[in-house]
Amino acid sequence: MINGNLKATYGADERVLNNRNKQMFVFGSIILLALFPLFADDYSVLMACKMGILLIAVVGVNVLTGYTGLVSLGHGAFVAIGAYSTVIFSNLFSGLPTGILPFIVVPMAIAVSALTGIIVGLPSLRVKGLYLAVATLAASFIVKFLIEQDLFAPWTGGIVGIDTPVPSLLGWELDNKREMYVLITALALGTMLAAQNLFRTRVGRAFIAIRDRDYSAEILGISLLRYKLMSFAISAGYCGLSGALGAYFFARILPEQFGLDLSLELVAALIVGGMGRTLGPLFGVVVVMLVPELIKISMAAATGGSLELARYTGPVQEIVFGLLLVFFLLKEPLGINQITDRILRSANRWPFARG
Amino acid sequence: MGQFIQFAINGLMSGAIYALIAVGIVSVYKATKVVNFAHGYLIMFGAYFYFTFAVIIPGQDWAPAWLASWKPDWMVEMREGLSMFSLLGAVLDWAANVPRIICGLIGAVVCNAILGRVVERTLMRPLMGQSVFAMIMVTVGLISILSGSASLIWTADAAFVPHIAPNTPIRFELFGSMIFLFGADIVNMIIALIIFGSIVAMVKFTKGGVAIRATAEDQSTAYSMGISVPKIFSRAWVLASATGAVAGAILATRNGISPSLGLFGFSVLAIVLMGGLDSYVGCFIAAMAVGVLEAMTQWKMGGEWAEIVPYVAVLVVIIFRPHGLMGQKEVERI
Numbered sequence: 001m002i003n004g005n006l007k008a009t010y011g012a013d014e015r016v017l018n019n020r021n022k023q024m025f026v027f028g029s030i031i032l033l034a035l036f037p038l039f040a041d042d043y044s045v046l047m048a049c050k051m052g053i054l055l056i057a058v059v060g061v062n063v064l065t066g067y068t069g070l071v072s073l074g075h076g077a078f079v080a081i082g083a084y085s086t087v088i089f090s091n092l093f094s095g096l097p098t099g100i101l102p103f104i105v106v107p108m109a110i111a112v113s114a115l116t117g118i119i120v121g122l123p124s125l126r127v128k129g130l131y132l133a134v135a136t137l138a139a140s141f142i143v144k145f146l147i148e149q150d151l152f153a154p155w156t157g158g159i160v161g162i163d164t165p166v167p168s169l170l171g172w173e174l175d176n177k178r179e180m181y182v183l184i185t186a187l188a189l190g191t192m193l194a195a196q197n198l199f200r201t202r203v204g205r206a207f208i209a210i211r212d213r214d215y216s217a218e219i220l221g222i223s224l225l226r227y228k229l230m231s232f233a234i235s236a237g238y239c240g241l242s243g244a245l246g247a248y249f250f251a252r253i254l255p256e257q258f259g260l261d262l263s264l265e266l267v268a269a270l271i272v273g274g275m276g277r278t279l280g281p282l283f284g285v286v287v288v289m290l291v292p293e294l295i296k297i298s299m300a301a302a303t304g305g306s307l308e309l310a311r312y313t314g315p316v317q318e319i320v321f322g323l324l325l326v327f328f329l330l331k332e333p334l335g336i337n338q339i340t341d342r343i344l345r346s347a348n349r350w351p352f353a354r355g
Numbered sequence: 356m357g358q359f360i361q362f363a364i365n366g367l368m369s370g371a372i373y374a375l376i377a378v379g380i381v382s383v384y385k386a387t388k389v390v391n392f393a394h395g396y397l398i399m400f401g402a403y404f405y406f407t408f409a410v411i412i413p414g415q416d417w418a419p420a421w422l423a424s425w426k427p428d429w430m431v432e433m434r435e436g437l438s439m440f441s442l443l444g445a446v447l448d449w450a451a452n453v454p455r456i457i458c459g460l461i462g463a464v465v466c467n468a469i470l471g472r473v474v475e476r477t478l479m480r481p482l483m484g485q486s487v488f489a490m491i492m493v494t495v496g497l498i499s500i501l502s503g504s505a506s507l508i509w510t511a512d513a514a515f516v517p518h519i520a521p522n523t524p525i526r527f528e529l530f531g532s533m534i535f536l537f538g539a540d541i542v543n544m545i546i547a548l549i550i551f552g553s554i555v556a557m558v559k560f561t562k563g564g565v566a567i568r569a570t571a572e573d574q575s576t577a578y579s580m581g582i583s584v585p586k587i588f589s590r591a592w593v594l595a596s597a598t599g600a601v602a603g604a605i606l607a608t609r610n611g612i613s614p615s616l617g618l619f620g621f622s623v624l625a626i627v628l629m630g631g632l633d634s635y636v637g638c639f640i641a642a643m644a645v646g647v648l649e650a651m652t653q654w655k656m657g658g659e660w661a662e663i664v665p666y667v668a669v670l671v672v673i674i675f676r677p678h679g680l681m682g683q684k685e686v687e688r689i
Contacts, residue, residue: 071488071491073392073495122674123670123673123674123677126673126674126677127673127677127678129487129488130390130487130491130632131628131673131677131678133491134390134624134625134628134669135669135670135673137621137624137666138625138665138666138667138669138670139666139670141621141663141666142663142666142667142670145659145662145663149659215687260618260621264495264498264499267492267495268495268496271492311510312507314503314506315503315504315506315507316503316507317503318499318500318502318503318506319499319500319503319504319507321499321503322496322497322498322499322500322501322503323496323500324496325492325493325495325496325499326478326493326496326497326500329482329489329492329493329496330478330481330482330493333485333489
C-alpha cells in the first residue's frame with residue numbers, strides 16, 4: 001500500500017504515532033487541552049470534565065465491544081459500582097489520612113468493578129451476541145435495583161443518593177472544577193494510551209482474534225474462558241475508574257444517573273465514534289455530549305428563553321440522540337474515525353490521488 | 356393455600372399479557388432475525404394511541420356525543436333503580452363506553468400498524484443483508500427516538516382510560532378458599548390468549564405463515580423459491596406492532612399511561628430469551644412462569660422485588676440452557 005510514509009527502521013514502523021500528521025494532531029490536541037482551562041468559562045470546563053469521565057467509560061466499552069466483539073448493554077452498572085465503591089470505601093476508611101485515601105480507594109473501586117465484570121461475564125462463555133447483550137442488560141437492571149434498596153441504604157444512600165467526598169491527592173485538595181479538569185484529562189489520556197498499547201500486546205491480539213472468529217481463535221490455542229473474562233474485567237475496570245472520577249466530580253451521586261440511559265449513551269458514543277479504534281471513543285463522546293448541548297443552546301435562542309417551550313428541549317435531545325445512532329449505523333457504520341482516517345490519508349498522500 | 360391460589364391466578368393473568376407482548380418480539384425475530392429492543396416502546400405508542408382515540412378524540416367538541424358516552428333511552432331506563440355495585444350496573448357502565456373503546460382499539464391497531472411499517476421501511480429495510488449487530492443497534496436507537504417523540508406529542512397528563520371489559524369484581528370459591536378477581540382482568544387474559552393462539556395457528560397453518568417459517572429457516576433459499584422476503588419482513592413488523600397496540604391498550608387500563616411503559620419491553624425481552632427466541636411455546640411457558648414467579652415474589656417479598664424477577668430468571672436459565680428453554684440451537688460453521 002502506498003501510504004506516503006517512508007519508514008527506515010523497525011522502530012519507526014512500530015511507533016504509535018507513525019507519521020507526521022498523526023503527531024501534529026495528537027500533540028496539537030494535547031496543547032489545546034492544556035491551554036483550555038486558562039481561557040474557557042466555568043461551564044465549558046464542566047462539560048469538558050463530564051466528557052472526560054464518559055470517555056474513560058467508553059474506552060472500557062471499546063475494549064469489550066469494539067475489540068473483543070462481545071456486545072454489552074449494561075456497562076452503566078460498572079460505572080455505578082465504581083462510583084458507589086469509591087464512596088463506600090472512603091466512608092469505611094475515613095480514619096486514614098485524607099491525602100493518601102484516593103490512592104487506596106480508587107484502585108479498590110476498580111478492583112471491585114473488575115470483579116463484578118468477571119461475574120457478569122460468566123454467561124459470555126456459553127452465550128454470545130444477542131443473548132449476551134440481554135444478559136448484561138439484565139445484570140445492570142439488577143445492580144441498579146440493589147443500589148436503590150432500603151436494605152443497603154446505610155451504605156449506598158438508597159434512592160435519594162449519597163454525598164461524595166472531596167478528593168485530596170497528597171494534600172492537594174481538588175475542590176474546584178478546574179483542578180478536577182487537570183486530573184480527569186490526564187487520566188483520560190492515560191487510559192486511551194493504555195488501551196492503544198494493550199492491542200499491541202499478546203492479550204490484545206487474542207481479543208482481536210476472538211472478535212474476528214471465536215472458534216478459530218480457540219483452535220489457535222487462545223483460551224476463550226480466560227480471555228473473554230479478562231476482557232470483561234479490563235473493560236469493567238475502566239468503567240470503574242470512570243465511576244470513581246464521577247463520584248469525586250459530582251457532589252452527590254444518585255442511582256438514576258447510572259440507569260439504562262447511561263448504558264445506551266456509552267454504546268452510542270462508541271458506535272458514532274467508531275468501534276475497535278483508539279480514537280473512536282474520543283470522537284464519539286465529543287459528538288454525543290456536544291450535540292444535545294448545541295440543541296439546548298439553539299432551542300433557547302430560537303424560543304427566546306420562554307419556559308413554555310423549554311420543556312420540549314429534553315424530548316428533542318432524546319430524538320436527536322437516537323437519530324444520530326441510527327444515522328451512523330445506516331450511513332457510516334465505521335464511525336467518525338473512518339471519516340478522519342480518510343482526511344488524514346489524503347493529507348498524507350497530498351498532492352497525489354486520495355484513494 | 357387460599358392466598359397461594361389467588362396469587363397464582365393473578366400471576367397467570369399477567370403472564371398472559373407477557374405472552375401477548377412476547378409474540379411480537381418472537382414474530383419479528385422469526386422473520387427477520389432481528390431482536391427488537393424497542394418493542395416496549397412500540398407498545399407504549401399503542402397505549403398512547405388508545406388513549407388518543409378513546410379519551411382525547413371523544414372529548415373534543417366536534418366529536419358526536421354518542422362517541423363519548425353512549426346512553427340510549429332503554430339503557431337509562433334499565434339503569435334506574437339499580438343499586439351501586441350490582442353486576443348489571445357495572446355492565447351498563449361499560450356499555451356506555453363501548454363506542455369509544457371500539458374507536459380506541461381500532462385507532463390504536465391501525466396507527467401502530469402504520470408506525471411499524473414506517474419503522475420497517477425507513478430503518479430496517481436499508482440494513483437488509485447487513486450484520487445483525489447493526490440491525491439490533493438500530494432498534495436500540497429507535498428506543499430514544501420513540502420515547503422522545505412520545506413525550507413530545509402527548510404532553511397532556513394521562514387521564515383515566517376506559518377498561519376494555521366491564522370491571523366488575525368477581526368472587527368465587529375454589530378448593531375451599533375465596534378467590535377475588537376483576538372482570539376486566541379475566542377478559543384481558545382471554546383476549547391475550549386468543550391473539551396469541553391465532554398468531555401461532557397462523558404461522559403454523561396458513562400460506563403466509565409457511566412463508567414466514569421458510570424465511571426464518573433460510574432467507575436466500577426462501578427468496579429463490581419465490582417468496583418475497585421484504586414483504587415478509589414488513590408483514591412481521593406490522594403484525595408485531597398491531598398486537599403490540601392491543602397489549603398497550605390492556606397495559607394502559609391496568610397500569611395507567613406513562614413513558615415508563617416502554618421499560619416493560621425489557622422484562623418481556625428477558626422472558627423471550629428465557630423461553631427461546633424462536634419458540635412460541637417456550638415463550639408462552641416462560642411468560643406464564645415469570646408471571647407466577649412475580650406474583651409469588653410480590654406476595655412474599657413485597658412489590659419492589661417483583662420488578663427484577665424476569666432478569667434474575669433469564670440469567671439463571673441462560674447459564675444452564677444458553678438458547679432458552681425451547682430455543683433451537685444455532686449451528687455454527689467456521
